[in-house]
Amino acid sequence: MTGLRGTPERLDAFISAMPKVELHLHLEGTLEPEMLLRLAERNRVEVGFADVHALRAAYRFSDLRSFLDLYYRGTEVLVTEQDFFELTLTYLERADAMAIRHAEVFFDPQSHTRRGVPFGAVLEGVRAALDEGERRLGVTSRLIMCFLRDLGPEAAAATFAEAGPYLDVIDGIGLDSAEVGYPPALFQETFEAARANGLHAVAHAGEEGPPAYIEQALDLLKVERIDHGVRCLEDPRLVGRLARDRIPLTVCPLSNVRLGVVPSLEQHALRRMLAAGLCVTVNSDDPAYFGGYLTENFLAVRRALDLSFNDIRTLAADSYSAAFIDESRRRRLLAEFDEAASGYTLDHP
Ligand code: ADE
Numbered sequence: 001m002t003g004l005r006g007t008p009e010r011l012d013a014f015i016s017a018m019p020k021v022e023l024h025l026h027l028e029g030t031l032e033p034e035m036l037l038r039l040a041e042r043n044r045v046e047v048g049f050a051d052v053h054a055l056r057a058a059y060r061f062s063d064l065r066s067f068l069d070l071y072y073r074g075t076e077v078l079v080t081e082q083d084f085f086e087l088t089l090t091y092l093e094r095a096d097a098m099a100i101r102h103a104e105v106f107f108d109p110q111s112h113t114r115r116g117v118p119f120g121a122v123l124e125g126v127r128a129a130l131d132e133g134e135r136r137l138g139v140t141s142r143l144i145m146c147f148l149r150d151l152g153p154e155a156a157a158a159t160f161a162e163a164g165p166y167l168d169v170i171d172g173i174g175l176d177s178a179e180v181g182y183p184p185a186l187f188q189e190t191f192e193a194a195r196a197n198g199l200h201a202v203a204h205a206g207e208e209g210p211p212a213y214i215e216q217a218l219d220l221l222k223v224e225r226i227d228h229g230v231r232c233l234e235d236p237r238l239v240g241r242l243a244r245d246r247i248p249l250t251v252c253p254l255s256n257v258r259l260g261v262v263p264s265l266e267q268h269a270l271r272r273m274l275a276a277g278l279c280v281t282v283n284s285d286d287p288a289y290f291g292g293y294l295t296e297n298f299l300a301v302r303r304a305l306d307l308s309f310n311d312i313r314t315l316a317a318d319s320y321s322a323a324f325i326d327e328s329r330r331r332r333l334l335a336e337f338d339e340a341a342s343g344y345t346l347d348h349p
């Protein structure tokens with residue numbers, strides 16, 4: 001396959017249909033306003049927004065903190081195991097409809113346990129939906145438990161201890177929430193304990209925080225992927241290391257624009273990251289809040305950065321290689337991609 005030299009519309013149709021892998025998605029960030037208000041009513045939680053329009057109107061963020069304030073308010077409607085089940089299954093049904101074949105999803109237990117929701121209710125609801133998603137839809141998944149870095153290292157350690165009985169159904173740990181002022185170094189002990197238990201490790205770094213946080217995540221937390229990482233470009237030596245070691249970066253273009261990490265999609269670092277030989281993947285972060293799921297993120301960067309079929313193929317292949325899956329699943333995804341690509345060229349000679 002040398003590339004599709006068709007119109008942008010043809011490439012967009014291919015992007016919509018190609019088998020996709022999502023590696024950076026917060027389940028709580030898939031809570032659409034309609035579901036949020038429905039759960040608020042069901043659980044008798046006062047959210048302070050009269051309707052969907054009022055809620056959507058509030059989705060204007062000046063930075064990560066302003067988003068997180070609203071995002072955590074939204075999580076307050078999630079109370080029962082059934083709520084977590086519905087949230088997760090709704091995402092997986094959407095994922096299936098947009099040809100996402102594998103999703104590695106984050107959840108933030110502390111945003112629920114600090115309100116008195118039992119850890120088990122969160123985990124069991126999410127887990128049951130992931131299992132059903134694989135059984136019924138064929139969407140495979142991995143579950144990554146994130147620590148809220150702004151609650152500090154002791155809270156992270158306590159949450160990891162609480163997760164003890166469930167470690168067999170958690171695949172990895174991550175680090176999220178307000179970044180600046182909460183460097184990865186603070187969380188070394190909990191990450192060491194998690195890795196000793198055979199869990200994968202990832203961390204948000206270099207979203208609002210400096211390139212030094214990316215280095216700390218690699219050197220001290222020994223993470224296998226960096227979530228976001230767009231600020232790596234400020235340090236050419238770090239870019240060289242990330243490229244040489246093929247450390248995947250899970251980039252979220254629409255999120256970056258909505259949170260002011262980049263001034264516009266046209267100025268997004270993705271193209272420069274590809275040119276630097278980095279292992280970059282496209283993801284959606286908190287799609288209910290940022291105006292698009294995975295397909296919309298791909299389409300938006302394709303347009304804004306005028307990406308070619310070969311760029312799209314590189315991004316897709318990078319996502320397959322960055323996923324926590326075995327070689328046979330990886331090969332299947334690549335074969336499905338090639339099949340979609342060849343079918344597409346045959347359909348559009
Ligand atoms: N939690 C949910 N979305 C996040 C993001 N983009 N950065 C940090 N923490 C988050």
Ligand code: ZN
Pocket residue numbers: 024026176204227285
């Ligand atoms: Zn994120």
